[in-house]
Amino acid sequence: MKSDQLLDSGNSLNQRLANKGLRFTPQRQHVYATLLGQRDHPTAEEVFMRSKSGKPEISMATVYNCLDALVKCGLVRLVTVDRGATRYCSNMEEHAHFSCDDCGKVFDIGLKASPQVAEVNIPEEFEVSKIEIAVHGRCKDKCPDCRKIQAN
Amino acid sequence: MKSDQLLDSGNSLNQRLANKGLRFTPQRQHVYATLLGQRDHPTAEEVFMRSKSGKPEISMATVYNCLDALVKCGLVRLVTVDRGATRYCSNMEEHAHFSCDDCGKVFDIGLKASPQVAEVNIPEEFEVSKIEIAVHGRCKDKCPDCRKIQAN
């Protein structure tokens, strides 16, 4: 990622954090840049690994803290499609997730329409804040791991 | 639960297990009956607690083993709407889940239609096995815990 992009994301991040009464720190900027740099769905462990190149002294606890701050200010969201480790997603557009049963990777998939209350019979008293759609299946030859499996 | 119902579920369970090459054991019957007896969405820990009344010698590992067997033979499904412990659901009808942000409880909600590929733009290569819809929000005065919160 180029430094001007980093600066952009830094400024945006700065404002976002301030709005929530959170501080702007180099660690938070770095973790955010890490997530933006590779828009997949890494686990905290993976974010930690990637963050260590460029910031070798960063700790796991700080990665969790930073991810938490990013989620709080709406720049990152949690993805919990499986029982495994929580994944983090920097794509804030409305979308669903596809989880591959073979390789475990998570892919973004588009929605044809907003998943409104239309699909579901919500009891009156319930107050809805978020609707999540998770699709499970196989990505087949979409990724290297699954290409290998297909080849066998 | 009455003993004839237990027997019914036992017979159905027996067949189901056999179909998957799994054995019928008293533990599996007991855990299944526990889930059927109270159709909420208990965690493994809660299933363990409930199973101990009537089978005090049962162990946590066995509960996990039994739940796993029940999931394998299609009598129980996993519910993983939050980062917390996996919950288990004996309602195998097609439905969505509502998770309360306040009390953490999970409620079943009906679908107006089957959540078919209609809602989502699945890339061609992807092979879909299951679509899950999770609704988040507040159940308000639906449960005792949330009635308390509302009262404050």
Added chain:
DNA sequence: CTAGGTGCAAAAGGTTTGCGGTTAA
């Protein structure tokens, strides 16, 4: 100046595994 953040290490869930003994088929 000080509330909030960082890094470390230890603890806390939740789940899985290894193993000797038991049991359903």
Added chain:
DNA sequence: TTAACCGCAAACCTTTTGCACCTAG
């Protein structure tokens, strides 16, 4: 008879917490 299962305890993985030091505002 014997592969599968049980119960126990220990291990494992992910996440949280306590604490001393540090730093952004």
